[in-house]
Amino acid sequence: AFxxxxxxxxxxxxxxxxxxxxxxxxxxSAMRSLSGEFSKKIQTLTNEITKLRIYVxxxxxxxxxxxxxxxxxxxxNELNQLSSSIEAIWRQAKQGSLIRDGVSVVIIGxxxxxxxxxxxxxxxxxxxxxxxxxxxTRDILREDIxxxxxxxxxxxxxxxxxxxxxxxxxxxxxxxxEIEKADVILFMRDSVTEGAFAEDKKQTIxxxxxxxxxxxxxPLKSTSFIVVxxxxxxxxxxxxxxxxxxxxxxxxxxxxxxxFNLFTKSLKTLCGFSDxxxxxxxxxxxxxxxxxxxxxxxxxxxxxxxxxxxELLAEDLRQAQNYLGMITGKVSSDDLLGxxxxxxxxxx
Numbered sequence: 001a002f003x004x005x006x007x008x009x010x011x012x013x014x015x016x017x018x019x020x021x022x023x024x025x026x027x028x029s030a031m032r033s034l035s036g037e038f039s040k041k042i043q044t045l046t047n048e049i050t051k052l053r054i055y056v057x058x059x060x061x062x063x064x065x066x067x068x069x070x071x072x073x074x075x076x077n078e079l080n081q082l083s084s085s086i087e088a089i090w091r092q093a094k095q096g097s098l099i100r101d102g103v104s105v106v107i108i109g110x111x112x113x114x115x116x117x118x119x120x121x122x123x124x125x126x127x128x129x130x131x132x133x134x135x136x137t138r139d140i141l142r143e144d145i146x147x148x149x150x151x152x153x154x155x156x157x158x159x160x161x162x163x164x165x166x167x168x169x170x171x172x173x174x175x176x177x178e179i180e181k182a183d184v185i186l187f188m189r190d191s192v193t194e195g196a197f198a199e200d201k202k203q204t205i206x207x208x209x210x211x212x213x214x215x216x217x218x219p220l221k222s223t224s225f226i227v228v229x230x231x232x233x234x235x236x237x238x239x240x241x242x243x244x245x246x247x248x249x250x251x252x253x254x255x256x257x258x259x260f261n262l263f264t265k266s267l268k269t270l271c272g273f274s275d276x277x278x279x280x281x282x283x284x285x286x287x288x289x290x291x292x293x294x295x296x297x298x299x300x301x302x303x304x305x306x307x308x309x310x311e312l313l314a315e316d317l318r319q320a321q322n323y324l325g326m327i328t329g330k331v332s333s334d335d336l337l338g339x340x341x342x343x344x345x346x347x348x
Contacts, residue, residue, distance in 0.1 A: 009329030010039045010286070017100060025149035025302045029099050030281040038096070038280040039328050041089050046324045048085065052078045053317045060310050075313075079301045086294045093290055094272060096282030100142070102117055103153030103271050106178050106211075109188030111159030114230035117254035118188065119143065119156040147264050151271045155182070176217050184224050186269060191229040191237060192252065195289050205246040224270050228263070230254050241266050289323045296320035 008246070014033035021027040035346045056075060063204030107115045110231040123143045141156040155178050158171030179185060187208055205225065212219065225247035232239060232253045239259030247267050268274075300316030324333030 007034075008036075008039050010042070010327060011036060013283060014038075022099075022102075022144065023146055023149060023151055025100050025146075025279070026151070028277075028282065029096060029279045032278075032280040033096075033282075037278075038093075038282065038286075041092075042324050043329050045082070045085055045089060045283060046083060046321055046330075048078070049317055049321045049324070050182050052082070053314060056310055056314045060314065072115050076301070079297060079304065083294070083296050083301070086297060090287065090290045090294060092280065093231050093282035095274065096280050097284060097287055098150060098271060098273050099279055100281045100283065102153055103183045104153050104155065104178075104181065105184045105186060105267070106157060106175075106182040107157045107186045108157050108160060108175065108179060109189060109228075110190070110194075111161055113157070113159070113188040113190045114228075114254045115186075115188045116141070118186065118228065118230070119154055121254050121257060121260060122147075122152075128320070137312075140171075140178060149270055150271060150333060158250075160211070161225075163199060172215065176215060177318050179212070179217050179219055182219065182223055184226065184267070185219060187225060187227045187247075189227065189229050189290075190231055191235045199224060201244040201246045208247075210237065214303075224248075226250060226263075226266065226270065228252065233258060248343075286327050289326045293320040293323040296323070 004113065011034050014030045018027055018034065018289040021030055053077065055078075109115055119141060123145055140158075143154045143156075145152050145154060151314055157175035157178060158168060160172060160175070163169060163172070204227075208225065208227070209219075227247055227249045227253040229237070230253065232251050233256045237251050239253075239262055240251045241262045243266070250259065250263045250266055250271055252263050296316045298317045300313045300320070303312040303316060322331050
């Protein structure tokens with residue numbers, strides 16, 4: 001169908017996404033992509049860029065017409081509108097990527113901080129053994145769940161501590177691998193034995209990174225942190241949420257569930273997820289292409305304002321147009337098509 005121009009590349013990918021969808025939300029979003037909603041947004045944006053390219057290149061090629069696009073304000077206004085439009089599509093695509101790929105959430109902390117209790121609370125089942133003896137969890141436990149349509153892969157890890165136990169050391173080594181590729185880290189704390197953090201939030205996040213580095217753990221720069229102060233049923237603290245520039249801090253009881261709704265709401269907010277009927281499925285390559293197109297639009301605006309360079313602006317618009325064309329398959333390479341269609345079971 002793609003080769004015969006019946007559908008574009010986004011729609012072809014959506015067929016695979018429908019087949020592989022792990023939730024009703026993902027299936028509905030993939031259906032919207034298949035119906036052409038995502039493609040129409042990309043095509044509309046491409047048409048707007050084409051219109052602006054024609055205006056700019058005509059002014060360059062026919063100077064006798066005396067079109068001064070640098071000072072007439074039209075091009076700058078169009079570039080600003082393009083920036084707003086592409087930003088909106090980028091945000092929607094990020095939502096679509098969350099729905100398709102989910103979020104990797106790793107629970108870490110000292111032994112007996114309540115990591116396994118939180119996993120069980122999230123899963124709604126007794127998946128992990130919970131015991132007052134520290135170090136009960138020694139291997140990685142994984143569970144795929146959903147929170148209001150947001151797919152999450154929850155990973156419970158062995159407690160971080162110095163140990164001579166070979167099995168526990170192996171558990172910590174495996175935890176390290178998961179932590180270093182996590183989207184979100186839930187840093188569990190026993191609010192009874194560990195006390196309160198310092199008021200200085202920057203100092204707090206630095207101490208967390210220092211603690212992780214003592215185990216030679218270096219999270220991704222893009223990783224988000226939620227500090228979970230557990231066991232408020234014992235400490236007597238209130239369920240609460242505090243968001244600052246460095247991390248989100250939640251106080252709850254994984255045993256009683258007090259504060260759990262605050263926690264899940266904070267987790268969705270941190271991931272940038274909103275459950276909308278207008279969501280469509282998007283892949284990482286779509287987001288990368290939109291991001292590149294956005295960069296060229298911004299660079300074109302810079303060329304206009306700082307250098308009055310019409311030729312460079314026209315080239316930036318062309319590059320932005322090409323990147324958007326890669327999304328729908330208007331501009332593509334054999335390597336890209338081979339990678340995409342390799343996920344289909346052709347002939348089976």
